[in-house]
Amino acid sequence: MSIRNIGILTSGGDSPGMNAAIRAVVRTGVFLGMDVFGIRRGYQGMIEGDIFKMKTTDVSNIIQRGGTILKTARSKEFMTDEGMAKAYDQLQIHGIEGLILIGGDGTFRGANKFFEKYTIPAVGLPGTIDKDLSGTDFTIGFDTAVNTAVEAIDKIRDTAEAHDRLFVVEVMGRDAGYIALNSGIACGAEDILIPEMVTDINDVLCRIDMDERRKKTVHILVVAEGDDYGGSKKVAETIMARFPKLDVRNCVLGHIQRGGAPSYADRVLASRLGHAAVTALNNGTTQVMAGIINGEVVYTPFSNVIKGTTPVSPDMLEMIRVLSV
Numbered sequence: 001m002s003i004r005n006i007g008i009l010t011s012g013g014d015s016p017g018m019n020a021a022i023r024a025v026v027r028t029g030v031f032l033g034m035d036v037f038g039i040r041r042g043y044q045g046m047i048e049g050d051i052f053k054m055k056t057t058d059v060s061n062i063i064q065r066g067g068t069i070l071k072t073a074r075s076k077e078f079m080t081d082e083g084m085a086k087a088y089d090q091l092q093i094h095g096i097e098g099l100i101l102i103g104g105d106g107t108f109r110g111a112n113k114f115f116e117k118y119t120i121p122a123v124g125l126p127g128t129i130d131k132d133l134s135g136t137d138f139t140i141g142f143d144t145a146v147n148t149a150v151e152a153i154d155k156i157r158d159t160a161e162a163h164d165r166l167f168v169v170e171v172m173g174r175d176a177g178y179i180a181l182n183s184g185i186a187c188g189a190e191d192i193l194i195p196e197m198v199t200d201i202n203d204v205l206c207r208i209d210m211d212e213r214r215k216k217t218v219h220i221l222v223v224a225e226g227d228d229y230g231g232s233k234k235v236a237e238t239i240m241a242r243f244p245k246l247d248v249r250n251c252v253l254g255h256i257q258r259g260g261a262p263s264y265a266d267r268v269l270a271s272r273l274g275h276a277a278v279t280a281l282n283n284g285t286t287q288v289m290a291g292i293i294n295g296e297v298v299y300t301p302f303s304n305v306i307k308g309t310t311p312v313s314p315d316m317l318e319m320i321r322v323l324s325v
């Protein structure tokens, strides 16, 4: 039986490119003769029936915009049996026969729980700046977030250079260090601390000491927020205590990394995956996430989409140290 009515939602932390994905889903759905319903504020809006029919013109002029026109939320209620029952009722009331879910790890955990109880065809899209999902080489928003971090760290380097300062810059990534690793390499950081590697603070201090002896005047340390030592503030304090003569500053980039116009790469990725997701739903390929692996669209069953990070090769960190001399 072909699916006529589909619902689309964005859930969890927003990421640049979600709007481009929504646009692709709505326009592909309408092209295939479907009615597309926007569900506001993720699973919470599904529970509350915050659902409206979308036209192709509703997604005009949004491909270049950050955020998500559907808004997003992290719904605790959806993780309860009552919340899921309410959400399912709302889908029935609106005649929604298929779902497109855009989000990160929490979105897929919610989906897995929901589909254990309720049968409704669905396809997911990876939307998170953290790039911490298996089943895809890239997630929608990651490229933009890294570019935003790079732009900011370049600016920090200018002022660090002017004052001969050491900066400890914190980038996002509660459980994954991809933003830190990639922005750090791209900005020529002296050191990069990520959750995937246990931080040896003495090693960090030792390298600063060596740099000091060599009269290196500028240091940029990029620290992922989830680094096990306890965050950039603690790293900065430890450095200050050990090197009282060093002029140390701590800068947390924060949510600027989540906003802004998506890069071309995120727009293309979101468009491809949005189109592929609706096409899959229409062809009966369901309960999968559409991801990109080696440049090709790949579908991974929801049950195999887990929060995952590829181990960071020690060669990569070694390279950073060699290049930042």
Ligand code: F6P
Binding pocket: 013, 014, 128, 129, 130, 172, 173, 174, 175, 225, 258
């Ligand atoms: O979107 C992922 C992420 O950016 C994490 O890296 C970060 O820890 C988290 O979101 C913060 O989200 P919020 O401020 O929305 O709770």
